[in-house]
Amino acid sequence: MGSTVDVETANRHGLRWLHDVANQRKHETIQARPCDRWLEEQQSMLALPPEKKEYDVHPGENLVSFDNPPSIIHSPSTTHSAEEWRDDGTATSTTDGARRAVATGK
Helix, strand or coil: CCCCCCHHHHHHHHHHHHHHCHHHCCECCCCECHHHHHHHHHHHCCCCCCCCCCCCCCCCCCECCCCCCCCEEECCCCEEEHHHEECCCCECCCCCCCCCCCCCCC
């Protein structure tokens, strides 16, 4: 029927075919050989940054999160949605977009 080969042999033969046959043919859609196209594209690729980027994270800026949909909290002076309240009892903004802190009476 056919022959059985191990993974290394199959990969070696497949890569040889890819390099010597498939990438040497002119591709119908791009009208170029893939090996030539790869050289052009490789020159325009950006190098990876030398190290991981450090992100500016503020762990002390925790906002309270809720599992339920946000509810509206009414006070005599303004209305806040629940997700705007911090875990320290202050709010950062109102529904009208004004920026102010409101004490909760804790």
